[in-house]
Amino acid sequence: MSRYQDTFSGKVLIVDDELIVRILAGEALAQAGFQVRTIDDGSQVAALLGEFVPDIILLDVVMPGLDGYATCAELRRSEPGADIPVLMMTGFDDLESLQSAYQAGATDFITKPIHWQGLPYRVQYIIRSSQAYKELKTNKILLSQAQRLAGIGSWQWHLSNDTFLWSEELYQIFIIDRQEDDRTSHSFFRFIHPLDQVLVKSAIEAAVAGKTNLSIDHRVILPTGTELNVHTEAVLEFDGDGLPCKMLGIVQDITERKRAEEQISYMAYYDTLTRLPNRQLFNDRLTQALRRSERAGEKLAVLFIDLDDFKLINDSHGHRVGDLMLEEVARRLEEETRANDTLARLGGDEFTILLHDVKSEENVLLVAQKHLHNLQAAYQLDNKQLFISASIGVALYPDHGDTVEVLVKSADVAMYQAKEKGKNHIEFFTEELYSKASERLSLQGDLRRALEQEEFVLHYQPRINLLTGCWSGVEALVRWQHPERGLLLPLTFIHLAEETGLIMPLGEWVLREACQQLHRWHDEGLNLARISVNVSPLQFRRQNILELVKSAVSNACLCSRALELEITESALMHDMAQSIATLQRLQHLGVNISIDDFGTGYSSLSHLRTLPINILKIDRSFLRTAHESADDAQILSSIIAMAQSLNLAIVAEGVECAEHEALLHQQHCREAQGFFYARPMPADELTCLLRDGNHSFEPVASRSGGDSQQPCSLPAGDTNLSGDGPQPVCLQVPGRPLACQGRRFCATATVWPPSPPLQQKSGKDGTAA
Amino acid sequence: MQSDESLLSPSADAISPVIDRKFIDSIISLQHPGNPDLLERIIDKYINDFGCLCSGMLLALDEGDINSIRLMAHSLKSGSAILGLTSLAESCKKLEALARNNSTDGAAELLEQMKKDFVEVQNILHTFKSRNHEA
Incomplete structure (x- = not known):
């Protein structure tokens, strides 16, 4: 029958050599709803913890044998006892001993004679605050771990006095020596990449002026010289007058993500086997080149190169050798390609070259001949000597088309003609080829219907x-x-x-x-x-x-x-x-x-x-x-x-x-x-x-x-x-x-x-x- | 926390210099039907402890065992304070302080005074006991 309206719960251990105290404190707490154990000797505490782990320990200071300080200190060194709150019971005249109690690891103290009716409230409060503290500690560890995993650190910037405070994680991300931190924004800004300084500063100014949030990607340079890509996100806090007084920010290390993005973008635009631009990038480059050439009145050429009977190489020597040959072909083509021209692999054994600023058809023919010649030389692959030739089709801008699609298609058609003429051949696009090709196209449509x-x-x-x-x-x-x-x-x-x-x-x-x-x-x-x-x-x-x-x-x-x-x-x-x-x-x-x-x-x-x-x-x-x-x-x-x-x-x-x-x-x-x-x-x-x-x-x-x-x-x-x-x-x-x-x-x-x-x-x- | 049991509140006790009633009341208020004789147990325990501790301290005083005097004085002080036995607790405190300062000067006198006080206190405690029992 509890006389308390509040519900109390928890396990309490009372350690006191005085039976009277044990009886009365135990009675008071048990009545309130606590589960109570009492012992009369500090030296028994350690053994008891093996079977009974209390939520709080009430500990008498003066006891024969192991006294309260020693018991508390020993408790703090033990595994389960380290986090158990200890309420020291001291005499009303023992105030000078409080310092010793706290040094021994006591959580709080209560003076004797104890106010029995008030004791349960005191005990419950300590248990709750101790649990809250434990949760806070756990959350802080979890948050810190999460932030460390995510590479996130945070900062606070008091705008009025330029106090800039870093979180523990930020110190770690930036590998900062605490001694060097002067706790002003200066120590933050000096990590920002010189080329991004203006970007970040003006973004912050804009956020403060516009009272908006800040969200920006930028680079930082660590004391080690390493460059990191980070994402900074910050919000403003306002004072009573509605003026920005504080900025709270997080900094996330996104270097790995950036790298992955670059990798993905590379894979989207480059052929993985030959590391040449792929069809997508070739089309992009050709689109840009067409725009420039139109303004400058220049000519362009698209070479469509297809290896002759490459399938035979794959079939007879396997795909590994086939791939080796493609790599070597790419290398030879690249050797003869000017830096500002684009060599691409469209797929399979098809390559294209975009030639800028073409002066004459003869020049293009010479380039194409050079490529044919280079490709014909023997290939030493996998201890085998192999040979291959290629057929090249050429389309010119503006003569044979003025869009990416038409130019590539025209060069393809010309290449097809080169094959028909017996391979190892160069063919320029002509109108006649065009009609042949369109005939093929219409035939293709007819075929489905047929x-x-x-x-x-x-x-x-x-x-x-x-x-x-x-x-x-x-x-x-x-x-x-x-x-x-x-x-x-x-x-x-x-x-x-x-x-x-x-x-x-x-x-x-x-x-x-x-x-x-x-x-x-x-x-x-x-x-x-x-x-x-x-x-x-x-x-x-x-x-x-x-x-x-x-x-x-x-x-x-x-x-x-x-x-x-x-x-x-x-x-x-x-x-x-x-x-x-x-x-x-x-x-x-x-x-x-x-x-x-x-x-x-x-x-x-x-x-x-x-x-x-x-x-x-x-x-x-x-x-x-x-x-x-x-x-x-x-x-x-x-x-x-x-x-x-x-x-x-x-x-x-x-x-x-x-x-x-x-x-x-x-x-x-x-x-x-x-x-x-x-x-x-x-x-x-x-x-x-x-x-x-x-x-x-x-x-x-x-x-x-x-x-x-x-x-x-x-x-x-x-x-x-x-x-x-x-x-x-x-x-x-x-x-x-x-x-x-x-x-x-x-x-x-x-x-x-x-x-x-x-x-x-x-x-x-x-x-x- | 203040007991509202009027039976146990003779006005004469409240002003006694040797006992502070509210401590007794506090203990009484911890009693409940499952544990009706808490006060009696505590008083019996105290009276018993007093006898032991007092003769223990006299013996220790004879033997010059100051540390034992200190521990026993502290123990008796604690029990006295719990029952609101103001003057006894005060004497125990003085005795403990003496012992802490490694002295026994005036210790015998203090113990003599405590014995005298106890006689008076014992009567009052017995009264509380029997009242509690009747209640």
Whole structure:
């Protein structure tokens, strides 16, 4: 039953040798609500703290044994006792001993005889103030730690008498010797960077005059000479008259943040590999240069530099070597770039140079030639000697454009032309190139629409078994039935489709449609064994080709053996391990794999041995010259022999005349395709041909009775997505081409006596196998 | 803090030179039903202590043990002050001061005076005790 309206709480330890005091003080405090323990000897205190940690200790001064001072001093040295408030109970006549009490670490004193009813209030007050003090101390430590972590210090500036006080943290940030601080604003201002003195002073003056807050970034120089970036934020305090009397400020060290910002800005404007300006910075510089040149009436030149076949370096030597080469290329280009010109890496193997104050085209040409020359020298990378060339396109201001976009695009277009002219070449932009480029652009737009509008069609070119004369299969070739331009061959749009990524949906459509078409032929009872489809490198690498093939084959109710995928060697080189895994899975399905255009890429024997493939398709270029050059004939024969030794089937592409066929026959090549037998044709034409061949084909047709167009005079036929030439004229004559093709096919078989198997073929009448 | 219990407030006690009533009242006010005989316990303890300490000091005086005299005088002073025994507390204080100055001059006289005072005080304390008990 407490007689107090206030609530008291806390643990109290009373140490007094007088039982009467212990009883009465204990009673008074317990009644008030405190938890009380009493002991009669100071020497017991330390032991008691192990089990009972009081919030306050009431300590008698005069005790036999350990007296109050000694007990208090010992308490202060102990871990739990250091912060416990001690209320010394002294006699009313012991005032002279108070000094000793405080020296021993007493918190407060109370004189005996004690006013019992007032004691709980006194005790509670000391406990509260002690807790408040502890919290304050903790907060101060936390604040100080936080400020130290954040690199924040604070100051107070009394404006009337120029007293400038620093916080502990500020002393640490500025590494200041306290002795040197004269406690005026002078000692603060002398740390400010000389170049920022005026800035800071005028900002402070403006804040005082305008009665506003101060917020400013500036530099300081430490006594050690180190330069720091700091942020200063300050507020004003006003006197009774509303005049500023005091400024309170914080200073934060933002050096690290500034550094990070600079790093981010560097990364935003510079290429990390070569440390050259990137596209963003190049565009900025070009924008500024255009403004200056317009005023000064000067000419500018933009050089667009693209390495020739850089992809081969990456593919064959790995990206690390590729990166080393890019660094070296950047170094060589930089060597020949004037200080006020800008060399940038736009990305990949594309570089640009901005030339200021161009006097003549000849000067630009000389600069470009110098770069080409430098880049051609051998590269020693990773203990390998490598070579590379570049193609350069040039656009001039104001001749070829007056905006960043147009100039860079024009130089790009010119570079593209330089590539087409055989690489390692310099080309200036012309209007003609522009129309070519814009044609490409409009084609790009058309291409997207074409997919939606289903303007693509497939043509099919038969493949012939030279031993039997039968068709061993057909190759599906994509065509674009352009509404305005007519039938377009892959050469005009495949590259664009690859650039825009449209090759993915296009490739998928080709695969599905080819499978469906084979299924339709089978439905009509036309027995074609196999259809081959070209797979673009991108499609092979990116798309889930396995799932796509499975779905295309099963949707068309075909056996996977009926499908052959043609892939170029370079498409496989990108990631050999991945390529091999994909090919193995495809083969596991039963799909045949052929290497397209063999002989134009690496033609690496070791690769051929490791790649799980079935067929090699020899590029047309070998056949074109083989019957004229003994060397080329030898190469052809070697390739065929090698393929045979590796158990690979061989298909010769681009057979255009009887001489080609004879040569292939001589080399024991089994399969061939080309205009000599049949050009690529729409499905219904092929259907007719198959039917006619089955039912009404005349084996012996007179060559002279055929149309006047000689097979050998035909331009190079197409056997893949990107290798098309123009179409033969006879396509346009309805009815004729079938007979034409049939006769030609037949004639080959009959007029070539040295080959007995082919003579046998005439008996089979070119029937499709 | 001032007790309002009129039973315990005989006007004659208040003016006694040997005892200051308000200290007794202060102790009485600490009493409650759970602890009704606090004053009696304190008075018994004091009377008992007085006997021991007084003869202890006489003995120490004979033996010249000044430090013991000082401690005992201090102890008795504390108890006397708590009960408001003004003259006894004053004598104890003098005795303690003497001992602190390493002297015993007049100590025997002081002790003799204290004994005399105690006789009077003891009666008053017994009165308070019995009144408290009856209350």
